[in-house]
Amino acid sequence: NNEEGSTAEKEGKKDDLLSIDDFASAKKADGEIIDGGTLTYGLVSDTPFEGTLNFNFYQGTYDDEVISWFDESILDADENYMYTQDGAATFEVSEDKKTFTFTIRDNVNWHDGKPVTAEDWAFAFEVLGDPDYPGTRFAEASNVQGFEDYRSGKADSISGLKIIDDKTLQITFVEANPSLLASGIWTHPLPKHIFGDMKVADMESSPEIREHPIGFGPFKVDSIVPGESVVYKKNEDYWRGEPKLDEVILKVVNPSVVTKSLQDGDVDIAVYPTDQYKDNVKALSNVDFLGKIDLAYTYIGFKLGKWQDNKNVMDPNMKMSDVNLRKAMAHAVNNQDVGEQFYDGLRWAGTTVIPPSHPAFHDDSNPGLEYDPEQSKKILDENGYKDTNGDGLREDKNGNELVINFASMSGGDIAEPLANYYIQKWKEVGLNVKLVDGRLLEFNSFYDRLEADDKAIDIFQGAWGVGSDVDPTGLWGSAAAFNYTRWTNEESDQLLAEGISEKAFDEQYRSEVYEKWQKLMTEEIPAFPTLYRSELTAVNKRVANWDVKPGTKLFNDRSQLGVTAEKPEVAGQ
Amino acid sequence: MALLKVEDLKVHFPMRGGLFRRIVDHVKAVDGVSFSIEQGQTYGLVGESGSGKTTTGRSIIGLNTITSGEILFEGTNLTADKKKRLDARRDIQVIFQDPYSSLNPKKRVLDIVAEPLRNFEKLSKKEEEYQVQELLAQVGLSSENMYKYPHEFSGGQRQRIGIARAIALKPKLIIADEPVSALDVSVQAQVLNFMQEIQKELKLTYLFISHDLGIIRHMCDRIGIMYKGRYVEEGTSKDIFENPQHIYTKRLVAAIPDIDPRNREKQQMFRQAIKEEYEQSYSKYFNEKGLAYDLSPLSNTHLAALPEKG
Amino acid sequence: MPDREVSHHTNASKKVKKSYSSWRVFWREIVKDKIALISLIFLLLISLGVYGISLFLDQDEIVTVDLFAIYEAPSSEYWLGTDYGGRDVFGQLIIGTRNSLSIGLLVTLLSGVIGVIVGISAGYFGGMIDNILMRIVDFFEILPFLMLVIVFVAIVPRYDIITFSMIMMAFLWMNIARIIRSKALQEKQLDYVQASRTLGTSHLKIMFSQVMPNVSSLIIVTMTLNLAGNIGLESGLSFLGFGFPESTPSLGTLVSYARNPQVLEMRWWIWLPAAILIFVLMLCINNVGQALKRAADARQRRG
Amino acid sequence: MWNFIVRRFIIMIPQIFLLSIIVFIMAQFMPGDPLSGLIGDPDVPQEVIEERREELGLNNAWYIQYRDWIFNALQGDLGKSFTQKVPVVDLIESRFWNTFWLAVLSIFLIYVIAIPLGIISGRWSDTWGDRLITGYTYVGYAAPLFIFGLVMLFVFGFQLGWFPTGGSVTPGLEPGSFEYFLSKVNHMLLPALSIALIGTVSTVQYLRSEIIDTKQKDFVRTVRAKGAPESRIYNKHIFRNSMLPLAALIGFEITTLLSGTIFIESIFSFPGMGQLFFQSIVTRDYSSVTALVLLFGVTAIIGALVADIILSVVDPRIRIK
Amino acid sequence: MENSLLNIQNLSTSFRIEDDYYAAVDGVSLHVQKNEILAIVGESGSGKSALAFSIMGLHGKERTKIEGKINYKGQDIVHMAPAKLNKLRGAEIGMIFQDPLTALNPLMMIGAQIEETILLHKQISKKARKEKVIELLNQVGISSPQRVYEQFPYELSGGMRQRVVIAMAIANNPELLIADEPTTALDVTIQSQILDLLKKLKKEIGAGIILITHDLGVVAEMADRVAVMYAGQIVEIAGVHAIFENPKHPYTRSLLNSVPTANVIKSKLHVIQGVVPSLQNLPREGCRFKERIPWIDERAHEESPELHEVEPGHFVRCKCYERFYFPNKEKEGIGHGTT
Numbered sequence A: 001n002n003e004e005g006s007t008a009e010k011e012g013k014k015d016d017l018l019s020i021d022d023f024a025s026a027k028k029a030d031g032e033i034i035d036g037g038t039l040t041y042g043l044v045s046d047t048p049f050e051g052t053l054n055f056n057f058y059q060g061t062y063d064d065e066v067i068s069w070f071d072e073s074i075l076d077a078d079e080n081y082m083y084t085q086d087g088a089a090t091f092e093v094s095e096d097k098k099t100f101t102f103t104i105r106d107n108v109n110w111h112d113g114k115p116v117t118a119e120d121w122a123f124a125f126e127v128l129g130d131p132d133y134p135g136t137r138f139a140e141a142s143n144v145q146g147f148e149d150y151r152s153g154k155a156d157s158i159s160g161l162k163i164i165d166d167k168t169l170q171i172t173f174v175e176a177n178p179s180l181l182a183s184g185i186w187t188h189p190l191p192k193h194i195f196g197d198m199k200v201a202d203m204e205s206s207p208e209i210r211e212h213p214i215g216f217g218p219f220k221v222d223s224i225v226p227g228e229s230v231v232y233k234k235n236e237d238y239w240r241g242e243p244k245l246d247e248v249i250l251k252v253v254n255p256s257v258v259t260k261s262l263q264d265g266d267v268d269i270a271v272y273p274t275d276q277y278k279d280n281v282k283a284l285s286n287v288d289f290l291g292k293i294d295l296a297y298t299y300i301g302f303k304l305g306k307w308q309d310n311k312n313v314m315d316p317n318m319k320m321s322d323v324n325l326r327k328a329m330a331h332a333v334n335n336q337d338v339g340e341q342f343y344d345g346l347r348w349a350g351t352t353v354i355p356p357s358h359p360a361f362h363d364d365s366n367p368g369l370e371y372d373p374e375q376s377k378k379i380l381d382e383n384g385y386k387d388t389n390g391d392g393l394r395e396d397k398n399g400n401e402l403v404i405n406f407a408s409m410s411g412g413d414i415a416e417p418l419a420n421y422y423i424q425k426w427k428e429v430g431l432n433v434k435l436v437d438g439r440l441l442e443f444n445s446f447y448d449r450l451e452a453d454d455k456a457i458d459i460f461q462g463a464w465g466v467g468s469d470v471d472p473t474g475l476w477g478s479a480a481a482f483n484y485t486r487w488t489n490e491e492s493d494q495l496l497a498e499g500i501s502e503k504a505f506d507e508q509y510r511s512e513v514y515e516k517w518q519k520l521m522t523e524e525i526p527a528f529p530t531l532y533r534s535e536l537t538a539v540n541k542r543v544a545n546w547d548v549k550p551g552t553k554l555f556n557d558r559s560q561l562g563v564t565a566e567k568p569e570v571a572g573q
Numbered sequence B: 001m002a003l004l005k006v007e008d009l010k011v012h013f014p015m016r017g018g019l020f021r022r023i024v025d026h027v028k029a030v031d032g033v034s035f036s037i038e039q040g041q042t043y044g045l046v047g048e049s050g051s052g053k054t055t056t057g058r059s060i061i062g063l064n065t066i067t068s069g070e071i072l073f074e075g076t077n078l079t080a081d082k083k084k085r086l087d088a089r090r091d092i093q094v095i096f097q098d099p100y101s102s103l104n105p106k107k108r109v110l111d112i113v114a115e116p117l118r119n120f121e122k123l124s125k126k127e128e129e130y131q132v133q134e135l136l137a138q139v140g141l142s143s144e145n146m147y148k149y150p151h152e153f154s155g156g157q158r159q160r161i162g163i164a165r166a167i168a169l170k171p172k173l174i175i176a177d178e179p180v181s182a183l184d185v186s187v188q189a190q191v192l193n194f195m196q197e198i199q200k201e202l203k204l205t206y207l208f209i210s211h212d213l214g215i216i217r218h219m220c221d222r223i224g225i226m227y228k229g230r231y232v233e234e235g236t237s238k239d240i241f242e243n244p245q246h247i248y249t250k251r252l253v254a255a256i257p258d259i260d261p262r263n264r265e266k267q268q269m270f271r272q273a274i275k276e277e278y279e280q281s282y283s284k285y286f287n288e289k290g291l292a293y294d295l296s297p298l299s300n301t302h303l304a305a306l307p308e309k310g
Numbered sequence C: 001m002p003d004r005e006v007s008h009h010t011n012a013s014k015k016v017k018k019s020y021s022s023w024r025v026f027w028r029e030i031v032k033d034k035i036a037l038i039s040l041i042f043l044l045l046i047s048l049g050v051y052g053i054s055l056f057l058d059q060d061e062i063v064t065v066d067l068f069a070i071y072e073a074p075s076s077e078y079w080l081g082t083d084y085g086g087r088d089v090f091g092q093l094i095i096g097t098r099n100s101l102s103i104g105l106l107v108t109l110l111s112g113v114i115g116v117i118v119g120i121s122a123g124y125f126g127g128m129i130d131n132i133l134m135r136i137v138d139f140f141e142i143l144p145f146l147m148l149v150i151v152f153v154a155i156v157p158r159y160d161i162i163t164f165s166m167i168m169m170a171f172l173w174m175n176i177a178r179i180i181r182s183k184a185l186q187e188k189q190l191d192y193v194q195a196s197r198t199l200g201t202s203h204l205k206i207m208f209s210q211v212m213p214n215v216s217s218l219i220i221v222t223m224t225l226n227l228a229g230n231i232g233l234e235s236g237l238s239f240l241g242f243g244f245p246e247s248t249p250s251l252g253t254l255v256s257y258a259r260n261p262q263v264l265e266m267r268w269w270i271w272l273p274a275a276i277l278i279f280v281l282m283l284c285i286n287n288v289g290q291a292l293k294r295a296a297d298a299r300q301r302r303g
Numbered sequence D: 001m002w003n004f005i006v007r008r009f010i011i012m013i014p015q016i017f018l019l020s021i022i023v024f025i026m027a028q029f030m031p032g033d034p035l036s037g038l039i040g041d042p043d044v045p046q047e048v049i050e051e052r053r054e055e056l057g058l059n060n061a062w063y064i065q066y067r068d069w070i071f072n073a074l075q076g077d078l079g080k081s082f083t084q085k086v087p088v089v090d091l092i093e094s095r096f097w098n099t100f101w102l103a104v105l106s107i108f109l110i111y112v113i114a115i116p117l118g119i120i121s122g123r124w125s126d127t128w129g130d131r132l133i134t135g136y137t138y139v140g141y142a143a144p145l146f147i148f149g150l151v152m153l154f155v156f157g158f159q160l161g162w163f164p165t166g167g168s169v170t171p172g173l174e175p176g177s178f179e180y181f182l183s184k185v186n187h188m189l190l191p192a193l194s195i196a197l198i199g200t201v202s203t204v205q206y207l208r209s210e211i212i213d214t215k216q217k218d219f220v221r222t223v224r225a226k227g228a229p230e231s232r233i234y235n236k237h238i239f240r241n242s243m244l245p246l247a248a249l250i251g252f253e254i255t256t257l258l259s260g261t262i263f264i265e266s267i268f269s270f271p272g273m274g275q276l277f278f279q280s281i282v283t284r285d286y287s288s289v290t291a292l293v294l295l296f297g298v299t300a301i302i303g304a305l306v307a308d309i310i311l312s313v314v315d316p317r318i319r320i321k
Numbered sequence E: 001m002e003n004s005l006l007n008i009q010n011l012s013t014s015f016r017i018e019d020d021y022y023a024a025v026d027g028v029s030l031h032v033q034k035n036e037i038l039a040i041v042g043e044s045g046s047g048k049s050a051l052a053f054s055i056m057g058l059h060g061k062e063r064t065k066i067e068g069k070i071n072y073k074g075q076d077i078v079h080m081a082p083a084k085l086n087k088l089r090g091a092e093i094g095m096i097f098q099d100p101l102t103a104l105n106p107l108m109m110i111g112a113q114i115e116e117t118i119l120l121h122k123q124i125s126k127k128a129r130k131e132k133v134i135e136l137l138n139q140v141g142i143s144s145p146q147r148v149y150e151q152f153p154y155e156l157s158g159g160m161r162q163r164v165v166i167a168m169a170i171a172n173n174p175e176l177l178i179a180d181e182p183t184t185a186l187d188v189t190i191q192s193q194i195l196d197l198l199k200k201l202k203k204e205i206g207a208g209i210i211l212i213t214h215d216l217g218v219v220a221e222m223a224d225r226v227a228v229m230y231a232g233q234i235v236e237i238a239g240v241h242a243i244f245e246n247p248k249h250p251y252t253r254s255l256l257n258s259v260p261t262a263n264v265i266k267s268k269l270h271v272i273q274g275v276v277p278s279l280q281n282l283p284r285e286g287c288r289f290k291e292r293i294p295w296i297d298e299r300a301h302e303e304s305p306e307l308h309e310v311e312p313g314h315f316v317r318c319k320c321y322e323r324f325y326f327p328n329k330e331k332e333g334i335g336h337g338t339t
């Protein structure tokens, strides 16, 4: 009787489960778009933004959102993050796929009216390559021929850059690589007429970046309250055409008040914390929700070796070296439940280590290692992990006590119950897993210890952001320092190399390579993905033409953004 | 041989000042005091407030560091030998001014009186109790008082508890620093009587510090008058009260109110005369710093800090 | 110069009387002050209840994550509902209160011991020793306590009630040291201390067996008032994200859930009872402490 | 008095030095460095991180690091934020004035509340008014600031909507204009009130017991015997004498206030140093944390100094020494 | 007595302790004439200060109850409106307090404190006030008044402070001066100066002075009449000569006997047995001194003792004085106190 009741309850819960597929990615007009109007964009953050407002210098993610309103990449990318010819510049690729010739459209001008020139773009490279350049973004330009020499002072100029004329720039890269086309080029010119005479070291803190930054995007910065808000006015001279809105206000909204702000119409658009969605969706009757898949996944990794002489070296005698043990652990946890219960379905079980945010390369057909505790127990039984001393916990193959030390990072509300949940689940199949130090590790010590291959850590839960380019070498290559599992595999290295070979400019081919690689990862299982994530955006009903999906036309062109009413809709009480 | 001999005692307290709190000067609380006390005597130390009486007393029991000079107790120099000083501590005890603050309010009478015994003698609980009982009997308190707390006693009784504590180790010398000035006249009499009584009984020697000349006259055999850290006059009770030589002594003696209202006028005139004399001859009796000269003998028993003649 | 005691013995003896039977005076003041009395009874009931009930609770079971019971509202099964890990809030509340009380007591005691030792030494010896100790106290007081505690919490390998208390202790002894010092300075002026010295009692013995009983009522008062503050401290730290792991429930952890606006607005059962408990505990302890303070300081005493 | 002030200044130097050493040692113990935040960013390879580490001197011996750190700190360079990768000084600079004005307003409110309440409850002690005020102080003392802040935000910000619920000013207003000023005050009012209502209780209690104490001093009797009316006795003698120590409290108030801002600013999303500190802790941005600890520590030292100086100016007993 | 300066009739001053009132001054009647010094003597706790404060109206209202009449020049002080009382206090009635260390506001300059007394009662210019203060300081024997004017209390010695307190009390040439143990805290030499000052005051402005002290020597030198207080009551009141030469009450006689004087050198002093009972334990019925002279027959005491005029102007309470004798010297030596 009791049992029945609780199953019914469980099912009841499942009924209102969410899925990212239920969310549209774009908001079209619900009525007539009015002329002009002011729209408020909520930057959801519990910290102020830093205010380094230039693509060449910014470092915090929040600044990125602030800049995006007044500046843009000179090249547009499509939904697969591949460059298109629709942006402020167009390009041609040479035979050997190494040399690109870019032509900036004639009507692309800085906000001060000066044209955006090839020189501006080349200047950006020079600044990145300057020894005084304070950031880390130079890494993204290092594939340009002669850039490294310039940076180390061996050359006076960057040999790979050639200014053909005012609007034409030719860039030669070190090697042909499909990643180049997948957003692998530095596409952010820096106005030389403004920064030309400035010392590179001073740029970052100059008023030209902090107080009245400029770009060539649809809106101009009108005023800034540092860290809190920015008022933009429309850029009538925008190369895609005059924006529909007169004014955009961006302001920082704390996650704890975002619901209230949306309800009252204080903000029109805001990235909405997924964990608040279910509780508030009813109350937010004046708002539409848009969704997209995040460029990230969470995973559980197994320590399999150590970092030595600048490369990963596997050690066959590690606790987790047995692939069967790893497999059994992966089968033991129910990520579907986790996604459904902790995240109401807005996160869901991961299958492979290329997430569905890269639809062209994510292998839908690979089911990964699904929840199957019986299977898990079977594998353990078959491979000699038996409970020999009758304490309900399995011993290792040699009959010694087996304690697996689990490092998990703190941060976010759910981190702790989640880690405890995994531990409980592993216990259910008879594995004794303990938290390292008995508590969650905070971010820095977590990575410090992983990096140092701390012996106290056997397995860990981490999260990776995936770049706009799908290439996983930086995380899973045998020479990748970030490959904290220290797993190496010749076949994998080979596949990864093929994935960025010249041949791989053919998307079909590349996709096949990655399919193979994903399968390999599922078999070898140095780590298994646990959850994929999604991101929701709340948009007031009066907003028109807002798309959260990268690469769409509306995503790239904010001049289309408009409103259908003077005032935002307010939630009916 | 004198029981206690103090020779050219100097106690200077540093005075700090300036930016770094360096020693800029000294308060010469006691500045060259010499006297000796015979066994069984009561020696009085008088002087106005701040003249260094207490400091002298404290130096003898070792509560103050001595700047220079010697203190000889039964011939041994207390200033030189640390071990001797510790031993001597048994033989020199103190009766304090304030019977209220000199007894720890949180301790029972037993603990208070037994404190010195516990420090110097290893006694069993029984022996200790017996001794305390004895001591209390000696000061006229019955033994049921042992388990009471100080606040349950009157001022006079408390002062007797203090005395019981002081005589617990059978000391030879007792320093009594204003032992009755905190008490009412009626109680004061009680304590003074009692002090005289046990003096006989236990052959005690007193160093009796007070600024009440009436009491000093009542109690003391010999008297030393202090002024600004120095002696101005020393002599027997008779010398001092009947034949004061130093102008300061005269003034002190004259200032004592007379208990007979009939002498009012006379006393008034006398005081006025002394005051005038004092003002006139001040510079004669004191040096340019306002300090007294060295003592010079006037008779066998009488010394005064008179200006050198000629 | 003889001071005012001279002519006011009656007053002096009255003062002495008060400090003597401090327990009785404390008790009388509490009984007289109905609010303090109620507070005391309340406190005793809470402590008894919490320590008693927690004997029958299985901590491991309470902190077990249950995916299918997340954020349950209060019901007959879960008296105070569940939290985001599907864990019973009522059980956590009981164990949390017990833990928070224990921590408060432990921290108060530990810091009290250090404070008393430092305070009495500084006050008793005075001079150079006092100067040095007080400069140390000054310095510790200036240190941004909250921040340093957080760093320590981050670097200790095992973080539990004991280590937490030790860390807090290191930064919380100054207040009591200061108070005890100034009282010890006054006590030192009293003749009974001088008397003990002339009787050959050692410094250590004078400090702890003569002076200490006389500052004991102040120690009790200060510690009681500190206790109220220390219980709040743990919750403040938890709020900043430096609480105990969830396997050690505490009131602070429960309250800190209110940082999430969803919990704050819609799931009151998680944080509100804990917040009320913290408030009530602090209020009660403070009420008792204030009554004790009045009892110890005649001038502030009521009617 | 000058002697005293100068000596007080001199004491400050070793204090700051010690503080800096402690902060530095603390920083050394803390996990991570300004570059660990880059871990996990697929665009920045590990080699680049190493290179930057070498450049920033993070691999040097500790005393060299300390020397560099203190040297830089003296020049106003407190390093780079771990997580935000900008100079910490820049981060702090933008928040500093917000916190400063919040603190000023809070102190103002604290005293505006404390002085009348303290005076009423001290002068008419044991009346109903006094009971009410003491009741308030007990409640205020027992309510943890962060819970109180949350409730204030919830009630007055959300439910009643009387005050803005975040930020320090309405966007788009001209800095310097009167509206800008009003908007600033409006944004600060609720957080400042929250701090003040809780923060004032100790001052009220202090003032109350100080007045009760002073009231019973013998000199008050002397004044009364002169034939002074009660109002004069209180205004000229009792309040003046009781409020003196309060003047010194201002200095210490600053210290308490600063830790209060950590809670309040993060609850009210008020972009000040306290919020920065809170965020730095949550994100374990230790370079900001150390810089803020140093800054708060120095502020506290200066607060104590100010307190002592104020006291020495107003209290003749110290003035002369 | 009708036209006396101060006339106190049956005054009782009670303090609240716990929840009851206890009379510390219990049915005191006395009067002071112009140009007269009335000394009040008695052991500590006998209610001397309580009496003085009652006259000045200095007891807090909450915890004290005052009954009886205090007539100052025919005006009832007890029920006087505060404003009116304030006109008298400090102007016509001055008071010198017992403890010079605490009687001054530590944060106010000496000059300002004395000036305040003048300011409150006279409309004169600031300059005139200052002159007056300097003059007063001179008058009380302060040698550098200009400097002292600008000093703070803690910069002065006890004797100096006591003089400042006196200067304050006499600033407005009071007609009645109450001096509560003005010299207890002082050295004998300074004491005599202060006493001289009081005498001068009496002579020059013809003030009536109530001098409270427990020093019989001071009484002998200063007083015109003496009131002896015991346990809140006046047990004997008479002219100074009568008191010293012909004391009647056992308490007065005991007191006089316990003072060490030149003629009792080195011999036993008289001791009064027992202690003054505390306020709560005061016997309210019968002779209050009864318990301290237990060798006197119970029947010698009156049931409700009254003041009897034994000679003109000489009053004694309780008939027991008639039967009083000192017990034999031996026994009396150490008075074994009861507890």
Ligand SMILES: Nc1ncnc2c1ncn2[C@@H]1O[C@H](COP(=O)(O)OP(=O)(O)OP(=O)(O)O)[C@@H](O)[C@H]1O
Binding pocket: B013, B014, B027, B028, B029, B030, B047, B048, B049, B050, B051, B052, B053, B054, B055, B056, B211, C001, C002
């Ligand atoms: N520890 C000390 N440090 C500095 N000065 C001191 C110290 N003790 C005493 N003095 C000074 O030494 C001088 C003599 O003091 P002392 O107490 O011996 O005088 P006294 O004659 O006993 O006075 P009283 O009658 O007031 O007890 C005084 O000026 C006093 O201020």
Ligand SMILES: Nc1ncnc2c1ncn2[C@@H]1O[C@H](COP(=O)(O)OP(=O)(O)OP(=O)(O)O)[C@@H](O)[C@H]1O
Binding pocket: C007, C008, C009, C010, C011, E015, E016, E017, E024, E042, E043, E044, E045, E046, E047, E048, E049, E050, E051, E214, E278, E279
């Ligand atoms: N405010 C008060 N509340 C309660 N009892 C008081 C108060 N003031 C004085 N008493 C008590 O009243 C009695 C008389 O006190 P009072 O101060 O008048 O004595 P006194 O004769 O002046 O003694 P002393 O010589 O010590 O000054 C004492 O028992 C005292 O304890």
Ligand SMILES: [Mg+2]
Binding pocket: B053, B054, B055, C001
């Ligand atoms: Mg002395």
Ligand SMILES: [Mg+2]
Binding pocket: E048, E049, E050, E098, E180
């Ligand atoms: Mg008195």
